[in-house]
Amino acid sequence: MRAILLGPPGAGKGTQAKLIQERFRVPHISTGDLLRDAIRRQTELGRAAKQFMDRGELVPDPLVVDMITERVREPDCQGGFVLDGFPRTVAQADAFERMLAGRKLHVDHVLSLSVPREELIRRLSGRRTCRGCGALFHVVFDPPQQPGRCDRCQSELYQRDDDREETIRARLDVYERQTAPLLDYYRARGLLRSIDGVGGAAAVNARLLAQLDGWS
Ligand code: AMP
Numbered sequence: 001m002r003a004i005l006l007g008p009p010g011a012g013k014g015t016q017a018k019l020i021q022e023r024f025r026v027p028h029i030s031t032g033d034l035l036r037d038a039i040r041r042q043t044e045l046g047r048a049a050k051q052f053m054d055r056g057e058l059v060p061d062p063l064v065v066d067m068i069t070e071r072v073r074e075p076d077c078q079g080g081f082v083l084d085g086f087p088r089t090v091a092q093a094d095a096f097e098r099m100l101a102g103r104k105l106h107v108d109h110v111l112s113l114s115v116p117r118e119e120l121i122r123r124l125s126g127r128r129t130c131r132g133c134g135a136l137f138h139v140v141f142d143p144p145q146q147p148g149r150c151d152r153c154q155s156e157l158y159q160r161d162d163d164r165e166e167t168i169r170a171r172l173d174v175y176e177r178q179t180a181p182l183l184d185y186y187r188a189r190g191l192l193r194s195i196d197g198v199g200g201a202a203a204v205n206a207r208l209l210a211q212l213d214g215w216s
Helices: 014-022 031-040 044-054 061-072 090-101 117-125 165-179 181-188 199-212
Strands: 002-006 028-030 080-082 109-114 126-130 137-140 194-198
Touching: 002 014, 014 028, 014 080, 014 109, 014 199, 028 031, 028 061, 028 090, 031 044, 031 061, 031 117, 044 061, 061 090, 090 181, 090 199, 109 181, 109 199, 117 126, 117 165, 181 194, 194 199
Parallel strands: 002 080, 002 109, 028 080, 109 194
Antiparallel strands: 126 137
């Protein structure tokens, strides 16, 4: 299965991508995670990306397209993948489609999660991420048993720099301007399925799987 999860920041793409990964045994590829990893490792890509990410802006298309092209060529992607956070512009979607077509492949599903803006701000401003395993928590909706510690691996939880309120608003604006046009792009290709992203992860996952009914 080659699937794309679309939706604004905070819509639950990461959470749902992890569930798809478990259910369909395809790797979950998050361009945000790959970029944050590049920043931690202080690579050339990481240094170039950081300035954009800190402002809540998109990293330039060529950098992200090269990064994802390299990633999906890895052996674990042979049976497919679920993308979270890519593509984010029509130019990225075009480049990705061309790259796959060159290998006689195509995207099977584009799943779009929709959540109202005020709910996205509530979710993102309370979001905490585990430094060790990447697990996600929320200070109100899904608090860890011990404040500041991951339930799974006991590592420290942190707030992403771009999950602060001012940057959140900038990221939501960027989504509306640059990423939302992808809904029409994939609708025109007959690939888009829209899912109501409001509610708990399990409820949203049930809706999402219903859209994939019959796919194994
Ligand atoms: P995310 O973890 O998906 O919310 O992404 C965090 C940040 O990484 C975004 O605000 C962008 O600055 C950058 N980023 C992630 N994916 C992309 C992409 N496909 N294109 C450009 N920038 C991206």
